[in-house]
Amino acid sequence: MGDIAKGALGGAWTLLVGWVLPTALNLAVLTTTLLPSLREVPPFEHAASLAAGRGAPAFLTGSLMLGLVLNALQNPLYRILEGYLLWPAPAYAYGCRRHQAIRRSLTDRLVLLRLERRAADASLSVIDRADLTLLSHSPHLARYRDLDQRSTVTRRALLQERLARYPVGDGHLAPTRLGNAIRRFEVYAYDRYQLDSQLLWNELTATAPEQARRQVDTARTSVDFFVCLLYGHLALLLAAAVTLTSTTTGRPAVATTAVVLAALVPVWYRSAVSATDEWAAAVRALVNVGRHPLAASLGLDIPKELAAERTMWSLVSRIPRIPYHEHAAALDRYRRSPAPAGDDVT
Template sequence: MGDIAKGALGGAWSLLVGWVLPTALNLAVIATALMPSLRDVPPFETAARLAEGRGTLAFLTASLMLGLVLNALQNPLYRILEGYLLWPSRAYEYGCRRHQAIRRRLSDRLLLMRLERRAAEGSLPPVDRADLALLRHSRHLARYRRVDQRSTVTRRALLQERLARYPVDEGHLAPTRLGNAIRRFEIYAYDRYLLDSQLLWNELTATAPEQARRQVDTARTSVDFFVCLLYGHVAVLLAAAATLVSASAEALVVATTAAVLCIFIPVWYRCAVSATDEWAAAVRALVNVGRHPLAASLGLGVPKELAAERTMWSLVSRMPRIPYHERAAALDHYRLPPQDHAGDGTA
């Protein structure tokens, strides 16, 4: 039934589930917990009168309109949580240093567990023995050693999962967990193939298989849902603060609502970070299976050698980024004869 609904709604499914539904949930909290106290506050008094007698219609209309607005603002909303927008320089630099230390610590913990396991199974090469001794005496790993020594395969997999939410290159680290979790798959295509997927995203999604594009949209919807829910909770907290000016404010209800929302905001943030795992897998699949149709649509043939393919995608990525230069003629080496792609409508 869910697949039928998704097929019927098409692109509206992501909008409804990702932005309208969480907006409706936050409006429901306002209507049930705060509206009785907000009726005497001037900014909300008019809205309360308008909703009288047309409650359901007003609720659905407000949910839809606010959901559309939040969907239109999704880029700046994401950038704030990723640490790129409205972050002071010192906070940005501190966040990057903090996550750099976390990433290195996770990597060292996994390396230490791997070397100790190999040492228990047999002899280690001299280089690995030196690394093992260095890690065993590392101060920043001392607090984790006892726990890691008793760790199971599942716990090691969870540590590996946390490490996988960081970009492979420390130069691409962001100051927040969500920023790093998203940045890891933004640079996947460039790290593997020198294909700038961010720059060529429209071309890539226009030529990739339909199933791959649908997987990306579906996976992102889960992240959108938690991001919208988080921002909605912040807005509800501000509304709760507005009830303090009301003489008839129900202090216990407002305080309880605010406390619950403060607990759930970090929970939704962590859920958004975890939900990026499926998003990352979908983007990875899109790049792996979509780069060949992309090359064909551009009139190019993918070389058999990976090094040559990386060179080709590097040249392709430069074309829309910088003005034309005669060095771009190096792409002629990868262009297919006209008869090989005339059927695709390319030139």
């Protein structure tokens, strides 16, 4: 039944689930817990009629309209959580340094666990033994040593999962967990193939298999859902603060609602970060299987050697980014030969 609904709704499925549904949930909290206490506050006295059950059409219309607005604003909303928008320069730099240290700590912990496991089998080289001694006495790993030594295979896999949510290279780090979790798959294509997927995203999605494109949209919907819930809860917290300072009606219920909302905000943020795992896997699949039809649509043949392919995509990525230069003629050796006259072109 879910697949039938998705097929019927098409592209609207991601909009409804990612933005309209969480907006409706937030409005439901607003109308049931906050608006009844705001009947005497002039800006909200007319909206309070929704809490009495007389505004179901208005509730649905409001959910749809606000969901559409949030969907249109998704880029700045994401950029705030990623740390790119409205972040002061000192906060941005501190966040990047902090996550650089976290990533280094995760890497060292995993390396230490691997070396200790190999040391038990007496299969360490001289260099590995030196690394093991250095990491064993490292001050920044002392707090994790006992916990890691008692960790199970599952806990070690969770450490690897946390490390995988960071992009490669310090130059790609973002100041927030969500920013790094998204940045890791934004730079995947460039790191592996020198293909700037951000710059060529429209071309890539236009030529990739439909199933790969659908997987990306579906995976992003989960992240959109939690991001929308998070922003809605922040708006509700602001409304709760206005309620507590403007009226004495229903204060216990409003205060309880505010506490619950404040506790749920970090939960939704962590859920959004975790949901990027599926999004990253979908983008990785899109790049791996989509670069071949992309090359064909551009009239190019992908070389057999990976190094040559990386050179080709590097040249392709320069064309939309910078004005034409004669050095772009180096792409000619990768272009397909024209089909003989009279041959069918499929």
